[in-house]
Amino acid sequence: MVTGTTIEPKIHITEQRTYWQQRLSGGLPVLEIPIDYPRLSVSSLKGSTEVTELDREFYQDLKTLSARFKVSPFTVLLTGLKILLLRYTGIEDIMIGSVATSLQTRGLKTSQQWEHKGGVRINPIALRTDLSSDESS
Numbered sequence: 788m789v790t791g792t793t794i795e796p797k798i799h800i801t802e803q804r805t806y807w808q809q810r811l812s813g814g815l816p817v818l819e820i821p822i823d824y825p826r827l828s829v830s831s832l833k834g835s836t837e838v839t840e841l842d843r844e845f846y847q848d849l850k851t852l853s854a855r856f857k858v859s860p861f862t863v864l865l866t867g868l869k870i871l872l873l874r875y876t877g878i879e880d881i882m883i884g885s886v887a888t889s890l891q892t893r894g895l896k897t898s899q900q901w902e903h904k905g906g907v908r909i910n911p912i913a914l915r916t917d918l919s920s921d922e923s924s
Contacts, residue, residue, distance in 0.1 A: 811882075811913055818876045869916055879919040887912050 853860045869881050886909045
């Protein structure tokens with residue numbers, strides 16, 4: 788793992804890999820989400836996008852809640868989605884796939900300078916949560 792300009796010892800990487808292998812191991816239950824039409828027996832792999840604009844009041848409330856708990860608006864929305872999935876399915880072990888960017892901009896002063904460096908800098912991540920207990924107390 789790289790932090791700043793020093794490379795941490797390989798043992799730290801091994802410990803991290805072991806931790807995440809244990810954390811993400813084991814089967815996940817399939818989320819059976821209630822739907823309003825029958826599912827195809829074979830997936831067509833065709834998807835769609837739904838764009839929704841948040842009204843100003845909701846967005847301000849989201850920012851206020853995020854600041855109160857010192858988390859990002861993404862974290863608040865992700866938490867809401869996981870709770871909604873728990874309510875619909877009763878499944879407490881939920882993993883959601885997302886992406887994260889990791890721009891290495893050392894030596895570049897502006898994002899415009901970075902735009903011309905080419906390459907995709909998106910990392911898939913698994914966000915797994917066990918909702919079976921209140922670990923915040």
